[in-house]
Amino acid sequence: MPSSKIEIHHLIDMKRRGEKISMLTAYDYPSARILDEAGIECLLVGDSAANVVLGYPDTLPVDMDEMIMLTRAVSRGAKRAFVIGDMPFMSYNISVSDAIRNAGRFMKEGRANAIKLEGGGAVADTVRFLVKAGIPVVGHLGLTPQTAGMIGGLKVQGRTAEQAALILEDAKRLEDAGAFMLVLEAVPKRVAALISKRVSIPVIGIGAGCDCDGQVLVLHDMLGISAGFKPKFVKRYAELEQQMLDAARRYHEEVQARTFPAEEHSFAIDDKQYSQIEAALGKTPSKSNGGNGRSKPRARVSVATN
Ligand code: KIV
Secondary structure (H helix, E strand, O other): OOOOOOOHHHHHHHHHHOOOEEEEEOOOHHHHHHHHHHOOOEEEEOOOHHHHOOOOOOOOOOOHHHHHHHHHHHHHHOOOOEEEEEOOOOOOOOOHHHHHHHHHHHHHOOOOOEEEEEEOHHHHHHHHHHHHOOOOEEEEEEOOHHHHHHOOOOOOOOOOHHHHHHHHHHHHHHHHHOOOEEEEEOOOHHHHHHHHHHOOOOEEEEOOOOOOOEEEEOHHHHOOOOOOOOOOOOOOOOOHHHHHHHHHHHHHHHHHOOOOOOHHHOOOOOHHHHHHHHHHHOOOOOHHHOOOOOOOOOOOOOOOOO
């Protein structure tokens, strides 16, 4: 893999060589920077942002402006990783021109390297037009949360031969339409393995077993900051919620106890200068009658050492 920016052909070559691709969701600059440094090949600015960072009950409410802002932040942090912007519900379903305009915003404003959209045959024509317009497309099959209401809810898909055959057919249609990668969500392991073998583009699984060409997880799920949400397919690699809670509680206690900030977190003033201020101001007012409590906004002090 290159030490410079990852491109589509690198990902396709990884599948050809049998190397697994790792993808995680990211929604902000610091996470993108860390995941990039960890060597994650693809960062997906998923519409799962709706739930995990914006607090909506499902993915439907998140809009283009919100997704573009998050994508732009992730792109700034991703020096090497390939960034995929996830098209929100109804940003590609109304008309092809809408889809091109919105996908174009992910590329131009969000600086994404590709977009992802959900659906099979029904979106194949849209995929074809997006690719013709020069926009790389990742498909998303199996459990498609944006249309969960139409597929029986947030449930494993492809458990019957008929359903599995339909997913395979959709995968082939998306490949034919020019998608260069597929996400396959909540599909039985053997069905996902079969689909991964039957298409030449990389298939990235989530809840689809280990035989896909790569894996994706929602960052907040794998870090343990998703309010106890833990479906079967998620492995927790950290328990950050507890760590954040402990840190915030300790901070709260220390502020109350006046043990933070300590001397080492405070800035000093020369005695002579301070006496001059006191002399000029007269007696320092007590805390209860001083000022209006507001101070002028100022720049963040980044490298203050004394
Ligand atoms: O939005 C998202 O995070 C996704 C992943 C679950 C693949 O689509």
